[in-house]
Each structure stands twice: as structure tokens, then as C-alpha cells.
Amino acid sequence: MLYSDGILKIILTEKTNGICFLCFLLNRLKKERIFIIIITDNTIVKNKIKHKNVKYINDIYLEVLKESRNLIHKGYELLSHPMYSSIKPNETPYRSIILKKSNKLDTNSVLLIEEAIYISNKFQNNKQTPNWTYNVIDDFRVIDLDILSNTLERIQYIL
Template sequence: MTVLGRGSENDFNREGKLGDLFFLFFIYQEINKSLKESKKMIIITNNPKVKEEVQDREVLFKDTTYIGILEASRDLIHEGYELLSHPLYGSVKPNETPYRTVVLKKGNRLDINSLTLIEEAIITASKFQNNKKTPKWTESVQDDFRVIDYDIFYNTIQRMQYE
């Protein structure tokens, strides 16, 4: 039946179904984009080896101290990022190595667990620094610490399902 030139009822149903398909496809694309963004990691480091070796991920290199990296990570957490790696990982004490690499992901709100963990890490690292400052290591020893930090970081992200 044609009403006011609208075509048949079957034409209307086809157009309605086609519109539904376009809408579902649009929703699918938005969800897929959102999931991809939520899996995107950011690496913040003061380790030149990480900066040099990692080409397929976003690396935020900072020319700062161990504690400076923790503080920069805290700033990102306040912007909605979440920790993916523990800020005090490894067996090297915060006052022994000058290098730290932290892995975060973009979230959509302030993650209180990440904030608590990074604040506690800053306090702990500061206590170590107050007890004994990081020595002025030789280039060879610094290179060893760069390799240690990179190796721990690399093995950590190999276990993650993030881009």
C-alpha cells in the first residue's frame, strides 16, 4: 500500500533495516576505537636505551631523575592514566640506579589505586635518596643500569596485551 508517495511498506522496512545496519556498524566502529584506545600504553622513562630501542610504542622521554619519572607518572595519573607496571619493580634500590621506566595506559577517570601506588613509590624512593644519594657511577656501570631497566621493562610489556 502506498501512502502519500512513500512507497510500499516493504521499501520502508528495507530502509529501516538498512538504517539499523548503518547504526550498528557505527556503534561497532566506536566501540572498537574505544577498546583500541583503552589498550594503548604510554612509556615514560629517563633511560636512553628504552628511548632508542622502542620504536613501535609511545615513549615519553624525560631528562630527569628516578624520582622525577615517578612524579611525571603521578602527573599523568592525575590526567586519567593508570599504572600497568609497578613503579618500584626489580631488585635494584631507588638510590642505586638513576634509571626508571614506568608503563601506563590511558583511562577515563582518576584511578585511585594507581595514584596511591605512585605516591607510596615516591615516598619510598625519597626515603632511600635521603638515606644515601645515588652515586656518580662510571659510564660502564650506568650502562649496566640502563640494560637492567630496559630488560625488566621489556619482559614486563611482553606479558601485556597492550599496543
């Protein structure tokens, strides 16, 4: 019988070999140390996410994407999509991206981050980010933190 939960596929035999294999995989994942880094330009993220390695970029949204690209070329892999949410790159000044250390260049991450940089540039060239009021800017910070927090919860569940 084939069991699939979208992440792991296990073939269960007449005995419990499949279940033993699942236990082995879960134990292995728990023992592996996964180095996660968050790249952000959001001061709330910098101040509230203390249990993770956070690299704060005191610059524009696009620089967060470029720093993420630099890390991807050094062997990191995207764990969050660089263009998450329905907020356009020229609408929000904030972005937080989660990456993990890998032992090889992840071509999917390279393609995603390059496309995100291209799209961000395209949107900024069409229309610059407005000079939002403080309250609106604070709302964007909170939205970014909320999306990041939910993503971190899901990643912890999977890892």
C-alpha cells in the first residue's frame, strides 16, 4: 500500500518496514542541524525574531532580494518564496526571506530569486513605492512579520 502526505511517500509492507523507515526518517530530520537565516529590511522582524539568525538590511526591498541572491550563490536555498503575498513589490517597502544552508547550488532558488529581482525592478520602473503615512508603513511591517511567522511555523513543522 502506498502512503503519501505530500512530503514523504512510503511503501508499507506486510510487516512494519514502511513504518520503521518513517521513524528513521523523522529521527534523522530531527537530528540534522538546519542552518536557517532570515534576510529582512523590516525592523520589527529584526527586533522580534530572536531565536533565528536574522540579517537586517537597512535599505530598500530590492536589496533584500539581492542579498538573498548572493547567499543562494554561496550555497543557500530558499525556504520562502521571495514574492509571497498579493502585495506588489512597488507597494510594500518590506520583505523578509527565509533561506537554509545547503551543500550545493539550488537552481530553483536561483531562478526564483532572479525572477523576483526582475519583477521588482519592472514594478519600480513603472511606479515607485508611494510615500506612505507612518500608520500604513507600520501595517506593512506587521503584515510582513505575520507572513514570516506563519511560514516559520510551517517550516518547523516540516523540518
